[in-house]
Amino acid sequence: MRQLFDCDANCLLKHGINVKNSVENASTVMGKAFSFLFVREPYGRLLSSYSNTFYLPKKDWLTRGSQLIQQVRENPAELSLKYGHDLTFAELIKYVVDRYENAQFLDENFRLIRHKSCNPCTYNFDYIGKLETFESDWDIILDEWRSNEIIKDYPSDILKTFRLTSFNGPLNHLFVTIGLLKTSGIPVHSLFVRTWTYFQMIGVISKHVPIPYLKEEIGKINLADFKKTLLNAIELTEAERRDITTQKIEAMRQAYLTVPMDYMERLSKMLREDCLLYGYDERPPFLFDRVNNRYNESGRDFDYFKAIQV
Incomplete structure (x- = not known):
């Protein structure tokens, strides 16, 4: 959006503030504009929120992570309460469902998609796209804007x-977190592994494609070096033409297998309307x-969450 309209974050x-302070209500403003909404598969959306906020190294660990651990974990360790680094996916689901x-x-990040301003029953969006078909859906929107001279x-x-610049955020978070946890005793190597497996x-x-660093080498790695290594791994993945869509x-199945079935049933009731609304x-x-062996055999050769320890 910034690139398309030559409008930086401040712009x-x-x-946004002008619209918010307008005397017109949101429905009137949206009626005059091209309004669109992108949705995401609800179960995958929850895992994405977990992996991007609580698995990927972030300073959010010290605030949100520690707060959630205090609320959902029985007898949490002092290190967990202080740094919030080891919140599990099952604990997050328990927190979300209970609340x-x-x-x-x-x-x-965790409320339903249809919440307030994202409710398609309240607002008549011109277009509703899906993250799973983002490229083709985005092309439709761009063509619409171009044909209407927007x-x-x-x-x-x-x-x-956009994809190339999107790597900057997670890498910046990694190195900020390393600084915040310098005296924690949490292994720096595990933070690098968590970032690497996040991209996997x-x-x-x-x-x-394993992370190519030994534990004793980690202290010498800077952000530029790690980004270069990451981009090389992406190029290697593409060159080998491996099927990484699976x-x-x-990763989703591994994560949800840790959630007790009673919470899975309660979660399905919570997500039911979102699923029905968006197909x-x-x-x-x-x-x-x-029970099905076809699902059980998938992905058993790799642990996507190996770097988190409770």
């Missing part, structure tokens, strides 16, 4: 450019069928 914020059932506040043209490599679980790096599914399976077989 976008200014426009939803008790009508307590959930932040935007934009003149757009770079053909705009999505590729989102299907960017092949699970057959890695997201494998997703409310009980994906690969997550709910824990």
Whole structure:
């Protein structure tokens, strides 16, 4: 959006404040604009929120992570309460489901998609796309804008450019977290491994490409070196033409296998309306069928969450 409209973060914020302070209500403003919404498969969305906030090294560990551990874990260790580094996916699901059932506040990463301003029953969006088909859906929106002269043209490599810059965030978070945990005793090597496996679980790096650093080498690695190594791993993955589309599914199944079935059933009730609204399976077989060998055999050769220890 910044590139398309030559509008940096401050520019976008200014426009957002102007809309928020407008005397017109949101429905009126949206009626005059091209409004669109992108949704995501609800079970995958929860795992993405976990992996991006609590598995990937982030300073959020010391605030949100420690707070959640205090609320959901019995007899948490002092290190966990102080640094919040080892919140598990099952604990996050317990937290989300319990708060939803008790009508307590959930932040935007964990609340339902249809919440307030994202509710398609309240607002008549011009277009609703899906993250799973983002490229083709985004092309439709861009073509619509161009045909209505909202934009003149757009770079053909705009999505590729976005992907390359999207790596900067996780890497910056890693090195900030290393500084915050310097005296914690938490191994720095494990933070690098968690970042590496994060890119494997989102299907960017092949699970057959291991992190190429020994524990004793980690102290010498800077952000530029690690980014170069990461990009080389991505190129190697693409060159080998390995099927990495299954890695997201494998990581999801591994994560949800740690969630007790009673919470899985309660979670399915929570997500049911989102699934029905946007055309997703409310009980994906690969997550709910824990007996079928076809699902059990998938991804058993690799542990996507090996770097987290409770």
